[in-house]
Amino acid sequence: MLACMLVLAGMHLFPKNGNPDTVEHSPANSKCFKCHGRPTYTFYNKILGRNVTKRQNPYLMVDSVLFYESNHKSLECPDCHSYKYNHFPHNSELQLEPMPVCLDCHEGDDNYNFETINKEYQESVHAIRHKDAFSCFMCHDPHTYKINVRSDENIDKTIVYDNNICLSCHANFNKYQLISSKRNPNIIKQHDWLPNQIAHFAHVRCIECHTQTTNKTLVAHKVLPKEKAVKKCVECHSQNSILMASLYKFQAKEKRNKYGFFNAAILNNDSYVIGANRNLYLNYLSWVIFGLILLFIVIHAVLRILTK
Numbered sequence: 001m002l003a004c005m006l007v008l009a010g011m012h013l014f015p016k017n018g019n020p021d022t023v024e025h026s027p028a029n030s031k032c033f034k035c036h037g038r039p040t041y042t043f044y045n046k047i048l049g050r051n052v053t054k055r056q057n058p059y060l061m062v063d064s065v066l067f068y069e070s071n072h073k074s075l076e077c078p079d080c081h082s083y084k085y086n087h088f089p090h091n092s093e094l095q096l097e098p099m100p101v102c103l104d105c106h107e108g109d110d111n112y113n114f115e116t117i118n119k120e121y122q123e124s125v126h127a128i129r130h131k132d133a134f135s136c137f138m139c140h141d142p143h144t145y146k147i148n149v150r151s152d153e154n155i156d157k158t159i160v161y162d163n164n165i166c167l168s169c170h171a172n173f174n175k176y177q178l179i180s181s182k183r184n185p186n187i188i189k190q191h192d193w194l195p196n197q198i199a200h201f202a203h204v205r206c207i208e209c210h211t212q213t214t215n216k217t218l219v220a221h222k223v224l225p226k227e228k229a230v231k232k233c234v235e236c237h238s239q240n241s242i243l244m245a246s247l248y249k250f251q252a253k254e255k256r257n258k259y260g261f262f263n264a265a266i267l268n269n270d271s272y273v274i275g276a277n278r279n280l281y282l283n284y285l286s287w288v289i290f291g292l293i294l295l296f297i298v299i300h301a302v303l304r305i306l307t308k
Ligand code: HEC
Pocket: 028, 031, 032, 033, 034, 035, 036, 041, 042, 043, 057, 060, 077, 078, 081, 083, 085, 086, 088, 089, 090, 094, 095
């Protein structure tokens, strides 16, 4: 139910009506999309001597709109897949071809620091328990992954996007089973201890509680075993909330100077995290009020002694 809501929210926030025409389409890609971008494909059958239309396998479909909105919109399919896919029927040996990994193309990028992310990922439960079956592409769909957390317009959108990455397996029996034959634990039941789960899952990401944050990367990638997950309320509901080092990290860096006080990022995101929001001016004001009350009591006492 919750998963459905989040997925629906995701669909609402990321409507498939972006205008792909604003991105320059590669003619090479268009050839592939003719067969991989729609539910049917047509080819010339030499034996029958005519065109034949067949149904495409849904697992082999690539959404062209999402592709041209993704980080990799400027790539051509053969940048990752063999150019030999231009021939149809495809040579079955192409299936044996190794695929490039992120680091093949992104080495030495100081902005994102893929090397550190890779190291953190190698220490995550997913990599340790499912070495070969798991990869970066399991969370970063090669055809749709789009950077979110750095576009600081709407933090709620980022939360939905990032949580849907995790829920694509943890709330989806079929995809989970691609990796593990274990029973997929019910996410809602496992988080029963968290009050107002819907509000929490809409305002924090799974990775806030399930990863070890460092100051080397913007998005922590070391997913820890469940025993090490954050369970204490004060980790977030306190003045030095862990959220400042994770969810609000990008905003905190960008906005702190602008607004002059530490929790600008939290206040600016229309989020009121009980305990974590603390406005300096309100703090001063409360001291002033406290002082006035003390003064009043003293004057009152003095007057009573004098009038006795
Ligand atoms: C005429 C239709 C057609 C065209 C054009 C086409 N494909 Fe395919 N493709 C298919 C069909 C059908 C399959 C499933 C059968 C198969 O694997 O051969 C497939 C399978 C694939 C697979 C999966 C192979 C696997 O591991 O099972 C990949 C990857 C792929 N195509 C990439 C491409 C790329 C890249 C292009 C463009 C350069 C392309 N295709 C052009 C029809 C097409």
